[in-house]
Amino acid sequence: MTRDELNAHRLIKEAHEANARLHSRRHFLKESAMGLGALAMGSLLGSCGNLFSSPQTKIAYDPAHPLLPKSPPIVGKARSVIYLHMAGAPSQLELFDFKPELMKMDGQDCPPSLLAGKKFAFITGVPKMLRPQANFARYGQSGALVSDNLPHFSTMVDEVSFLKAVKTDQFNHAPAQLLVHTGSPRLGRPSMGSWVTYGLGSENQNLPGYVVLTSGGSFPDAGKSVWGSGFLPSVYQGVQCRSEGDPVLFIKDPDGMSRDLRKASIEAINKANEQQYQEYNDPEILSRIAQYEMAYRMQISAPEVMNINDEPAYIHEMYGTQPGKACFANNVLLARKLVEKGVRYVQLFDWGWDAHGDNPNNSLNIGLKNKCRTIDRPITALLLDLKQRGLLEETLVVWGGEFGRTPMMENRNGIQNPFKGRDHHTEAFTIWMAGGGVKKGFTHGETDEIGYSAVSGKVDAFDIQATILNQLGFDHEQFTYPFQGRPFRLTDVAGKVISEIVA
Amino acid sequence: MLEFFGRFHPVFVHLPIGILLLGCICILLSFTAKFINLKPAIPIMLLLGALSAVVSCITGYLLANGGDYDGKLVSNHQWMGISVAVLSFILWIIYQKVKTNAILGTIAAVLIVLISITGHLGGSLTHGSDYLTAPLKSGSTKGGSAIPPIPNVQEAFVYQNAIQPLFQNRCYSCHSSEKQKGKLRLDQEAYILKGGEDGHTIVKGKADDSELMKRILLPLNDEDHMAPKEKPQLTNNEIALLKWWIDNGADFKKKFKDLPQPENIKTILASLQKGESGAEQIKASDIPTEEVTAVDNKVLKKFTDAGITVFPVAQNTNYLSANFINAQSMGKDVLDLIKSIEKQLLWLKLESNKVNDQTLTAIKDCKNLTRLNLNNTQITDAGLVSLKDLDQLQSLSLVGTKITAKGINHLKKLKNLKFLYVYQTGITKADLAGIKKLLPKVSLDTGNYKVPMIAQDTTVVKAP
Numbered sequence: 001m002t003r004d005e006l007n008a009h010r011l012i013k014e015a016h017e018a019n020a021r022l023h024s025r026r027h028f029l030k031e032s033a034m035g036l037g038a039l040a041m042g043s044l045l046g047s048c049g050n051l052f053s054s055p056q057t058k059i060a061y062d063p064a065h066p067l068l069p070k071s072p073p074i075v076g077k078a079r080s081v082i083y084l085h086m087a088g089a090p091s092q093l094e095l096f097d098f099k100p101e102l103m104k105m106d107g108q109d110c111p112p113s114l115l116a117g118k119k120f121a122f123i124t125g126v127p128k129m130l131r132p133q134a135n136f137a138r139y140g141q142s143g144a145l146v147s148d149n150l151p152h153f154s155t156m157v158d159e160v161s162f163l164k165a166v167k168t169d170q171f172n173h174a175p176a177q178l179l180v181h182t183g184s185p186r187l188g189r190p191s192m193g194s195w196v197t198y199g200l201g202s203e204n205q206n207l208p209g210y211v212v213l214t215s216g217g218s219f220p221d222a223g224k225s226v227w228g229s230g231f232l233p234s235v236y237q238g239v240q241c242r243s244e245g246d247p248v249l250f251i252k253d254p255d256g257m258s259r260d261l262r263k264a265s266i267e268a269i270n271k272a273n274e275q276q277y278q279e280y281n282d283p284e285i286l287s288r289i290a291q292y293e294m295a296y297r298m299q300i301s302a303p304e305v306m307n308i309n310d311e312p313a314y315i316h317e318m319y320g321t322q323p324g325k326a327c328f329a330n331n332v333l334l335a336r337k338l339v340e341k342g343v344r345y346v347q348l349f350d351w352g353w354d355a356h357g358d359n360p361n362n363s364l365n366i367g368l369k370n371k372c373r374t375i376d377r378p379i380t381a382l383l384l385d386l387k388q389r390g391l392l393e394e395t396l397v398v399w400g401g402e403f404g405r406t407p408m409m410e411n412r413n414g415i416q417n418p419f420k421g422r423d424h425h426t427e428a429f430t431i432w433m434a435g436g437g438v439k440k441g442f443t444h445g446e447t448d449e450i451g452y453s454a455v456s457g458k459v460d461a462f463d464i465q466a467t468i469l470n471q472l473g474f475d476h477e478q479f480t481y482p483f484q485g486r487p488f489r490l491t492d493v494a495g496k497v498i499s500e501i502v503a
Numbered sequence: 504m505l506e507f508f509g510r511f512h513p514v515f516v517h518l519p520i521g522i523l524l525l526g527c528i529c530i531l532l533s534f535t536a537k538f539i540n541l542k543p544a545i546p547i548m549l550l551l552g553a554l555s556a557v558v559s560c561i562t563g564y565l566l567a568n569g570g571d572y573d574g575k576l577v578s579n580h581q582w583m584g585i586s587v588a589v590l591s592f593i594l595w596i597i598y599q600k601v602k603t604n605a606i607l608g609t610i611a612a613v614l615i616v617l618i619s620i621t622g623h624l625g626g627s628l629t630h631g632s633d634y635l636t637a638p639l640k641s642g643s644t645k646g647g648s649a650i651p652p653i654p655n656v657q658e659a660f661v662y663q664n665a666i667q668p669l670f671q672n673r674c675y676s677c678h679s680s681e682k683q684k685g686k687l688r689l690d691q692e693a694y695i696l697k698g699g700e701d702g703h704t705i706v707k708g709k710a711d712d713s714e715l716m717k718r719i720l721l722p723l724n725d726e727d728h729m730a731p732k733e734k735p736q737l738t739n740n741e742i743a744l745l746k747w748w749i750d751n752g753a754d755f756k757k758k759f760k761d762l763p764q765p766e767n768i769k770t771i772l773a774s775l776q777k778g779e780s781g782a783e784q785i786k787a788s789d790i791p792t793e794e795v796t797a798v799d800n801k802v803l804k805k806f807t808d809a810g811i812t813v814f815p816v817a818q819n820t821n822y823l824s825a826n827f828i829n830a831q832s833m834g835k836d837v838l839d840l841i842k843s844i845e846k847q848l849l850w851l852k853l854e855s856n857k858v859n860d861q862t863l864t865a866i867k868d869c870k871n872l873t874r875l876n877l878n879n880t881q882i883t884d885a886g887l888v889s890l891k892d893l894d895q896l897q898s899l900s901l902v903g904t905k906i907t908a909k910g911i912n913h914l915k916k917l918k919n920l921k922f923l924y925v926y927q928t929g930i931t932k933a934d935l936a937g938i939k940k941l942l943p944k945v946s947l948d949t950g951n952y953k954v955p956m957i958a959q960d961t962t963v964v965k966a967p
Contacts, residue, residue, distance in 0.1 A: 058818070068807070069826075071815040075789045152954055203812050203826045203852075301829075318954050340854075342812075342828050360966035369964045381954050388950025389878065390900035390924035473817060 056487065057478045059199055063283035064290055066235045067209050069201040072473025077437025077503075078396040079203075080339045081196065081468060082346045084332075084379065085180070087220040088173065088353035089401035090371070091422055092430040093451050094364055097164055098136035098145045101449040102407055106131035110408045114452055121171045121424040122356065122412045129450070130409035133364040133420050142441030149372040152380035158441035159383055159392070160434045161501040165445030165454030168403045168461060171424045173221035173354070176402035180461045181226045181347075183490045190230030190481075191238060192465060193345035195490045198236045198481070199474060203342030205294065206301035208239035211338055213331040216351030227347055231483040235287050238347055241334075242326070247306030251299055262299070266292050305341050308333050318385065320377035332378040336385055339395050350375065353401060356410050357421015364420045383434055396436025396471050398464075404429025407450045427453040431464065436471045439503045462495030470497045509565030513629065516559045520622055523552035523591055527611035534604050549595035556588035572628060576681050580624040587617050631676025649673050649741060656776045657760040662692075665759075665775065666748055669741055673730055692755045710749040719745070740771045790820050791871055791895070795846050797821040802843055809837055813844070822849035822871065833857040838865035850874040860886030871895055873919075879903040884910030891916055900924040902950070908934035915941050926950025 057073050093099060110127050134147035137154070144157035170176035175185035182189035190198070193210040202209030212227045220226055227238030241247040253262050270289045277285040308316075308330060309323060321329045328350045335346040353371055354362060361367040379399065386392040405422035428447045434440075445457025466476040469490065476495050480487035526548035532538040533545065563584055567577050594610050601607060627634065649672035653659045670689045676682070678699075679690040687699030698704030698714070706712040718729040719742060730736055737745070748754075751762045759772060773792045798813075798821065806813040810829040816822050823844055830837065833855070841848070848869045853862065858880035866872065867889040875890070878900050887910040890896065896917050907929035914920065923938075923945045930938070930949065938947060 069812045069814045069824075071818045073818045075817040075820075151957060151959060204828055205810070205812070206829055317956075318952070320954075320960060342826055366964050366966055373959050373963070377954055377960055384952035384954070388924065388926040388948055388952055389902050390876065390898065390922065390948070393898070393922070 056480050057199070057474065059479075059481075061198070061233070063233070063286040066233060066287055066290055067197065067202045067205060067294070069203050070199065072200060073475060073478070074473045076471060076473025077394070078435070078471040079394040080342075080344055080346070081193075081396045081398065081436070081472070082335045082339060082382070083192075083348065084375075084397070084399045085177070085220065085347070085349045086353045086371075086375070086399070086401045087177065087216065087218075087349050087351045088355075089176075089403045089405060089424060089429070090353045091355055091364060091368060091405040092164075092428070093132055093405060093407060093422065094134045094355075094368060095147050095149060095372070096145060096162060096430040096432075097428075097447055097451045098147070099132060099407065099447075099449060099451040102129060102451070103131045105129040105450065114408075119171070120406065122410055123406065123408060123423045125411060125414040127406075127408040127411045127423075128416070129407060130420065130422065133368075140441060142443070144441070144443060149369055150376045152376045156380055156383050156434075159387070160432045160441070161438045162443040163431045163433070163445055163457075163459055163464070163498065163501070164428075164443060165447055165456065165458045166400070166404075166429050166431050166460065166464070167454055167458055168426045168429075171403060171426050173402060173424075174223070176426075177220050177222040177226050180400070180402050180464075181222075182228075182230065183462065183465060183492050187225050188230055189488075190232040190236070190490070191227045191347075192468065192490060193227060193238050193347050194229040194232050194236040195469075195479070196345045196472060198232050199479060200344055200472065202344045204301075206297040207305060207338070207341060207343055208294075208298070209344045210236065210238045210347070211343055211345070212238040212240040212347045212349070213334060214240070214349045214351070215326055215328040215331050216349070218351040220349045220351060226349075231488065232481060233284070233287060235291060238345075241302075241306060247302055248298070251302060253299065263296065266296050305337055306334065308337065311337075315385070318377075319381040328374050329378040332382045336382055336391075339386075339391060340389065355405065355421050356412070356423065357417035357419040358410075358412065360419055362419070362421060364422065366419065386435060392435040394436065396438070396468060397434045398431065398468065399433075400431030400464075401429065407452050425452075433467075433501065437503050438467075438471065438501050442501055444498065444500045457500065459498055460494070462491040463498050465491050466495035467498045467501070470502065505565045506569040509562055509567075509569050512559065512562040512566045513625075515555065515562050516622070516625060518555035519552050519559055519587065519591070520618055522548055522555060523587070523614060523618055526552050526591075527615050530598075530607055530611040534608065546595060546598055549591060549598060553588060553591035553595050556584070556591055560584050560588050572682050576624060576628055576632070580621060580628060583617060583621040583624060587614065587621055590614050590617060628682065632681060634676070649735075649737070650744075650775060653775050656772045658758060660756070660758055661748055661762065662755045662757075665744060669737070669745065673735065673737055673741075676734075705749055705753050707753045708750060710746040713749055716742075716746060716749065740774065743767060744771055789873070790816065790822055790849070795821050795871070798823065798844050798847050802840065805840055809840070811837070816849055821847055823847045824850040824852075826852040827855045827858070828852065830855050830857060833859075833862050838862065841865040842868070845869045846871060848872055852876040853880060854878045856881060858882065860889075863887070863889040866890075867892065869893060874898045876900040877904060878924075882906065884913075887911070887913040890914060894918055896920055898922040898924075901928055902926045904928055906930065908937060911938050911941065917942075918944075920945050922946055922948070924948045924950070 060070060062068065093102070106129060108129050110129055112126075115126065132147070134149050136145050136147050138144065139146055139154040140158040142158050144160070144162060146154040146157060168176055168179060170179050170185045178187065178189075179185045181191045193212075197209040210227070214220070224240070227240070229235075229237035239248070242249070246252060253259065270292055273285050273289050277289075308321065311333065315333070316323065319329045319333045321327070321333055323330070328348070331348050335348060338346050353368070355364050355368045357363045383392065383397065386395055386397070404425040404427070406425040408423065410417050410421045410423040428451060445459065446455045447453065448455050469476045469479060476489060476491045476497070480489050482488075526545060529538075529541045529545050529548065533541045563581065566572075567581065590610070591614060594607075594614060598607065623635075649669045650665050651668055653664050659665070674689045677684040678687045680688070685699040685701070687704060688694035695705060701714055703712065703714045705715055710716045718727055719737060721728040723732055723736075747762075747768050764772065803813055806825070810831045811825060811827050813823055813825045816824045825844075825848060838861075842865055845866070845868045848866070849871055851866065851869070851872060851874070854876055856879060858877065860882055863882060863886040866875075870893065872893050873895050875893070875896060875898070879902065881904075882901075883905050884907055887906065890899070891913045894917055897919050899914070899920060899922070902924050903926070905928070906925065911930070914923075920942060921944065923942065925947065926949060932949075935947065935949065
């Protein structure tokens with residue numbers, strides 16, 4: 001044997017020995033003593049957990065029936081939520097927050113006090129102030145201010161609670177949208193709809209409990225994470241449905257596949273999954289079985305519920321739908337149908353509200369006006385239609401964007417934009433809620449005389465989330481989910497129920 | 504000035520605790536061969552520990568003189584603390600001379616015990632004597648209600664059964680025999696009426712002028728807010744009860760039934776009877792005050808198997824909500840099932856085209872039903888007769904049915920009915936006046952709302 005061969009032989013032998021050591025019982029005990037000790041310690045501490053933790057809302061999570069309805073800790077006023085999100089952030093100054101003082105200041109340089117130490121998404125240098133690009137009047141018994149951009153909605157103000165001093169700390173669309181819907185500007189947290197379906201399940205086992213509908217030609221900037229389930233079981237993520245063609249892709253059986261054959265194949269797959277579950281006891285397998293069964297039931301019920309064509313003509317006219325097209329009005333009508341059928345949380349996103357003024361479609365006096373025309377009729381019809389069916393009392397409708405718009409005209413890179421537009425604004429914007437046990441014809445919060453910042457009744461995304469959970473019967477501080485060794489909440493460490501608007 | 508130094512006591516005490524414990528542990532360890540090298544360090548540890556113990560004793564004395572503390576607890580703590588200081592000096596002095604391990608070890612062990620007791624007594628003074636053990640007691644008062652359930656609330660004494668337990672759980676830790684922050688004691692009638700430094704703690708009949716209420720109602724972040732921010736707070740119900748008691752003369756003898764009871768107090772008293780925490784009660788007023796027995800899980804399972812979802816309206820009640828939207832059939836077996844939960848049913852959605860007059864006979868004894876939805880069912884006027892005795896009904900929805908004004912006559916005894924939805928029924932505009940007369944308190948919604956067509960609905964603003 002040459003020296004090299006000898007060395008190689010030795011090396012191989014040593015490798016074998018090292019390998020054997022890694023698999024010996026002695027090695028396991030030696031190396032894992034610390035870990036086992038910690039495990040034992042953990043379970044010991046766990047058993048006295050109530051010494052350290054406050055009472056938490058108990059959610060009976062059954063992986064085999066994840067969407068069965070569950071009771072909230074206290075009786076909720078609302079049973080369902082329809083959240084209408086205007087992605088891109090509509091201008092509060094052209095819709096609800098009337099500031100006559102801005103008329104006087106129109107065209108003047110922005111006072112330096114409003115710019116010092118502030119950062120804007122696009123504004124640089126000294127922008128000019130911009131007067132409201134709409135006419136306002138007071139409506140209803142509550143005398144709420146609404147602009148002529150929303151003539152139909154102005155007849156509904158006595159059903160609505162306005163929050164006029166909402167604040168955020170994110171001035172870019174995606175993080176701001178995530179903050180509104182997941183309680184964090186970063187990716188990875190479960191969305192509000194996921195929390196709600198996790199906590200309450202759904203009253204209709206043949207439909208998803210949390211449905212997402214989009215319009216406006218684009219997804220919200222934050223993408224699908226904004227209806228993701230984060231660390232909650234994946235069955236609670238929002239199910240995005242299409243408002244034209246098949247509501248859910250591939251929901252129809254292919255040609256030649258009969259219903260019986262489909263049933264037989266699902267039963268066979270579930271049987272295999274059950275065997276797998278017997279072996280591994282992983283609850284996600286039960287969840288998978290439940291999903292297959294629901295998908296099978298959905299094949300029958302979803303096309304029926306999702307089809308707005310069987311609604312009578314006068315309902316279509318009321319909502320101003322455009323059958324066969326993907327549009328906001330169709331989605332709103334669908335939202336009412338879904339809530340009527342027991343779906344817990346319907347999330348709508350309508351894209352295209354970002355009125356910077358860099359092109360006509362992005363301007364306050366052209367693009368924004370046209371966007372308003374696409375929502376004015378449907379949202380009015382939604383409130384009226386829910387009302388006449390006795391559903392408004394138990395359905396919370398929320399309308400809003402992810403932030404507001406500046407009282408200044410946007411001057412991108414120091415150059416004034418060619419059309420009338422406003423930049424992203426975090427200090428104050430308007431959101432409204434209706435139904436679901438909130439006050440009717442009420443306004444909470446006020447901004448200063450130019451609508452730059454909140455003067456009273458300041459609320460933020462967490463407060464709105466806390467209020468929505470409150471209306472559904474949850475204490476947002478006790479509604480938690482254990483993840484990475486600590487309980488997580490939708491509202492993180494913040495949030496206060498806006499009791500002023502709770503009826 | 505002296506009291507200012509006294510306030511450093513809670514900071515200084517941690518020095519002797521830490522240093523002396525370490526010293527004693529080192530003494531015990533140094534008996535073994537492995538740790539013999541620790542010996543030279545021990546005298547300096549003992550000296551530093553003893554000196555800091557003396558400083559602690561002095562600051563502690565100043566703090567106790569400051570006045571907020573009294574009673575046996577302080578004196579016990581004081582003498583234990585002094586013994587720790589003395590014993591630690593003795594140990595330091597004899598350590599170099601005595602070489603017998605047994606003697607040194609015994610003294611060190613005694614010192615450890617003394618430090619532990621002194622520390623515990625000090626902790627009890629700061630946090631209240633039941634602070635340590637409170638989490639172990641069942642029904643810990645921390646998050647829940649401070650007032651235990653009262654079986655027969657009207658016959659109970661206001662002070663003895665409600666106000667005193669409230670003070671005990673929320674105030675005694677700083678305002679009773681062991682400690683009198685602001686010179687205030689709340690554990691006996693005489694002390695309560697005497698009040699604290701500022702006086703006027705309770706002004707009989709005038710809650711708004713009483714310092715006690717003022718402090719409780721200050722914003723949480725106010726320095727003078729009571730209970731202190733970090734302590735459990737009074738619930739809205741507890742505050743309302745306290746205010747009610749003071750407004751009615753802060754009497755220490757009277758029973759609940761002796762005092763006038765406005766509506767809000769009645770709900771609170773009802774919750775005391777059941778022992779619910781205040782936060783829940785306010786929002787849960789939709790549930791009847793009388794609780795019902797729980798429905799057997801086997802029955803619930805039968806509903807689930809029939810495609811019907813039935814579940815309690817909230818976790819703190821046995822009243823049920825049922826939704827028949829996916830009911831596979833409405834046969835006799837299902838009707839019998841409904842009858843088996845007729846007492847518990849609170850909300851019912853029978854929205855299904857399989858529902859008819861026959862179905863309604865099954866709910867005629869659902870006496871607690873408050874919300875009923877019969878939208879898009881096959882029911883007729885004759886069927887509504889089954890609802891005539893459901894006098895808890897608050898909301899009734901008959902949208903999309905064949906009901907006419909004739910059927911509404913059956914509802915005339917429903918004195919709690921508030922909302923009636925009759926969109927898309929046989930009820931015409933001509934019937935409205937008659938129904939309004941029959942059911943004057945009901946808000947009647949005939950729907951059929953229209954959104955008028957205006958130019959803006961169809962036109963688009965174009966760029967110039």
